[in-house]
Amino acid sequence: MKFISIPLISALLVLGFPLALQAKPTQAEALHRAFAEISQQTCDDRSILQAGINYSVCTASAGDKGQYRLISASSTIVNYGDGIGYWYYPNGKVAAIRFFHTDELFMFDGGGKLQAELIRAQKVMVNGQEQFQERSIRANFTKSERDRLEKLAQDGGKDILSKFKKQPQSSTNETPSLWSHCKRMIDENVVRLEAIPNVKVTTSSRFSKLITPYPDRSANLDRRYVFAMEGRGVETVWKSVDLMTDITQEITNACVGTAAVTFGRDRTADSATVGLFPNGEIKRFTCSADFDDLTRTRTPISWGQQACD
Known part of the structure; x- marks a missing residue:
């Protein structure tokens, strides 16, 4: 078993x-x-x-x-x-x-x-x-x-x-039933986002690899979901921290291997990311140090940070 x-x-x-x-x-x-x-x-x-x-x-x-x-x-x-x-x-x-x-x-x-x-x-x-x-x-x-x-x-x-021969083991393999649950949760949250005036979630929305590796490798979390949005209401989404936190909680719970959710404006680099931390908290990422034009370098971005420049 x-x-x-x-x-x-x-x-x-x-x-x-x-x-x-x-x-x-x-x-x-x-x-x-x-x-x-x-x-x-x-x-x-x-x-x-x-x-x-x-x-x-x-x-x-x-x-x-x-x-x-x-x-x-x-x-x-x-x-x-x-x-x-x-x-x-x-x-x-x-x-x-x-x-x-x-x-x-x-x-x-x-x-x-x-x-x-x-x-x-x-x-x-x-x-x-x-x-x-x-x-x-x-x-x-x-x-x-x-x-x-x-x-x-x-x-x-x-x-x-321990009394039973085969003990519970975790796996990140996504079975059809798990994917069905994940997709349903994504679809439900598309509806929530589009309930905000002037917000449209586009077909560019997708799973993407994490930009920064998750700090706990044993958790087997290696991807994020990106909601690509358009419309004047996108900034309202970014200001709604409780909404983004709640959606991230649902997506990370429902979708195997998912550690964060990015709420982005379609075809731009403008976004807000909310993620799961090893202590179980769901928090919005903060801005990392800006790119240094003189040295052409950026301080390494750690988990919980995102580039904002």
Whole structure:
């Protein structure tokens, strides 16, 4: 069985933003829905019983040629029910951890940062009266809690996965199903851009090699997507940092090997680039040093910079 990494589903977009200590009800609902979306995916379960512990992984097909993605993994003590469960984003990162003996459930963002504890709806006693408590979240943690949980997420349930002969492996090969998802995300964002007055995305839009190599070679990111645009509204796009950041998040999640998105004016060098950084942040690139006309040289451009002159 071969596992591959596939683009993040919409839940990652929900989880990618840090929560305030006192989260709004809408944020709590969004996180609960995100976990439901992740945990309710259809998958094929495999189990192994060793020394009174049941190890299980659940996988789903991710294309042809026997490629699969990991949905969940767990270990439980037989006859007791104590144990731990992991749910994964389609890129293989841990999305959630549940401790079965306490029923505590914690959510993480795509970079492994602890986001919140999800508290299910329940009946509670308040001043001797039974009341219904809506599902909510807890987003304030001590440093020791955060360190312990994020270490578990980083480990990713390796002990469980090691019980199975073939463990998850990442791949940058883009199967037809992955390309279909990527193309759909590009098309949806073309519509978003063209919703801005006087913006037209042209047929010159395409994937292109990165101008500066991505700093983490193990990430296998070597391309960017270029939206070539025309019209007076292009400058409005460049001023809309939140929009460009959101589009870049969706494209880098959906399109294998993609580290950045360039929003350019067609047939010119004028552009703004937004990219993924090794710490998981999505940020707009800054201008590098200008080309020196006297020496005919330019200071080497590092990741996160672009030529603006």
